[in-house]
Amino acid sequence: QLHLVESGGGLVQPGGSLRLSCAASGSTLAYYAIGWFRQAPGKGREGVSCISRSGGNQYYPDSVKGRFTISRDNAKSTVYLQMNNLKPEDTAIYYCAARGLSRPCALSPADFGSWGQGTQVTVSS
Numbered sequence: 001q002l003h004l005v006e007s008g009g010g011l012v013q014p015g016g017s018l019r020l021s022c023a024a025s026g027s028t029l030a031y032y033a034i035g036w037f038r039q040a041p042g043k044g045r046e047g048v049s050c051i052s053r054s055g056g057n058q059y060y061p062d063s064v065k066g067r068f069t070i071s072r073d074n075a076k077s078t079v080y081l082q083m084n085n086l087k088p089e090d091t092a093i094y095y096c097a098a099r100g101l102s103r104p105c106a107l108s109p110a111d112f113g114s115w116g117q118g119t120q121v122t123v124s125s
Contacts, residue, residue, distance in 0.1 A: 001090040002027040002098045002114045008096060008121030012086055020081040020119060022096030030054075030074040036081045037109055038092035038121075045095070047107030049081060059105050064090075086123045093118040 008020040023035065035050040049070040050059045059068050069082040079096060097112035099105070106112070 004116035006116040006119040011122045018086045022079040026076040029077045034079045040092040045109045048103035052122045
């Protein structure tokens with residue numbers, strides 16, 4: 001069972017940047033596609049990126065495309081989410097999650113099984 005822990009959240013001004021990390025343990029990270037999701041108060045959980053097992057393919061919704069970049073270092077068992085040009089509407093709790101063993105990328109939360117505890121990102125002046 002893959003165990004995931006997010007870090008790197010915080011308070012940032014509009015236009016600023018943050019890098020989130022998702023550290024994995026308990027299994028081999030390279031076996032899993034990893035997604036990043038967010039949930040704002042009163043809203044459903046939204047997929048913001050996914051990276052394939054090798055890191056060769058990344059997926060983003062239009063809302064973050066060109067501003068967010070997902071990457072991974074399987075040797076360090078860590079997945080990253082670089083967020084640039086942040087906007088107030090990016091404020092949310094951000095979670096990382098793993099797809100099932102050897103399953104391909106997806107952006108729907110329902111397709112992911114192992115979730116971290118989340119890290120808060122607040123974009124405000």
